[in-house]
Amino acid sequence: MGRPRKALLDRRRIGRTALELVDETGDFTVPEVARRLGVQTASVYHHVDGRAGVIELLREQVVDELDAGTLDERPWDVALEAWARSYRAAFAAHPRSISMLMTSPVRAPRVIDQYERVAGLLLDAGFAPEAVMPIITGLDNIVLGSALDMSAPEVMWVVGGEAEAPRLAAAQAATGPARADQAFDLTLAGFLDHCRGLLVRDRTAAATDGREAGGPRS
Template identity: 70%
Template sequence: MGRPRTPLLDRQRITTTALEIVDENGDFSVPQIARRLGVQTGSVYHHVDGRDGIIELLRERVAGAIDVTTLDLRPWDAALESWARSYRAAFAAHPRAIPLLMTNPVRAPRVLEQYERAVVLLRDAGFPVAEVMPVIVALENIVLGSALDMAAPTAMWEVTEGAATPRLAEALDAVGGNRADRAFDLALHGFLAHARGRLAECTGA
């Protein structure tokens, strides 16, 4: 038999397959990837640096959907808000990948470059260097928490007739169908207001 025109394995196919498995199960194993691709487990290791290498490929794939040009906007708070919204949309598309990615150190160069741009944005705005990472991490907490919330059931609170929670039932009825978006807007705007205040304190503006 002649050699196949399209290679059976490459990093792109491994990443796509791993992400499919994570979207289904919340985790993956190298043997699972191999079985789905119809190859030996050892063949997968010829193309990636083990499980950690695959996780970084997943990180690059998911984060690749974030619009990094938002970090070129000015003023800085408009850039952060636009980046946060794009970041949320990218991770909301793969919510089951969030716990996996957030419990492993970030090593992927293209993802690190995105953080570099965020750091430059904040430093240019006047944030002291010691304030920069707390601002970024706090923003990520809001973004990733909201991305998970978007994957939650619409009715997260099921109030039964026998429950003594009439005010809760009233609040749930009033919130409407865009609870996750409204909660994200509230948290994001509150965060940005606080960040503006911190910058003013630090710079005396």
């Protein structure tokens, strides 16, 4: 038998096609994915569990563009900053996917694995367990908000006509063309500084608890 003219349907092709549709229109439907792939809708459902399953394949496509190797760097704050910058670049390439992915629970194993590594990085550094998810969520908010900002118009505040705001206009003019990058750098630096303060607090609390648990020495 000759080779088929089209590659066999697989999960990666489904995810890639859904991401292409979202990049183009901001959304997708499973029938649209099937039409673009040249297959029946039922064939797509054979590989995924409905729309939610396609969203997770789409999520994997975006996250595969991250450099997970940054999480091997040390110390923890160097690794976290490098990962955040790679994370931002990956989502800045697909800004229309952000609202969809932010409102859908994360289930994709390859994505969960990266967050597991981030959690391990923070716990190994000495952060208290109850601090880990707020840090991860806060970093998500910074990165994804900035990725959206990168797709926004460079001039976001249109001053003139009935809107008299000379100081805002002067500040905007002085900023130059890298407003989104400067804002991200500022916010990420402040976030990491705050996390370093949390780590000092958590380490101090752990040391105090350890001394109290040991009791007085005779």
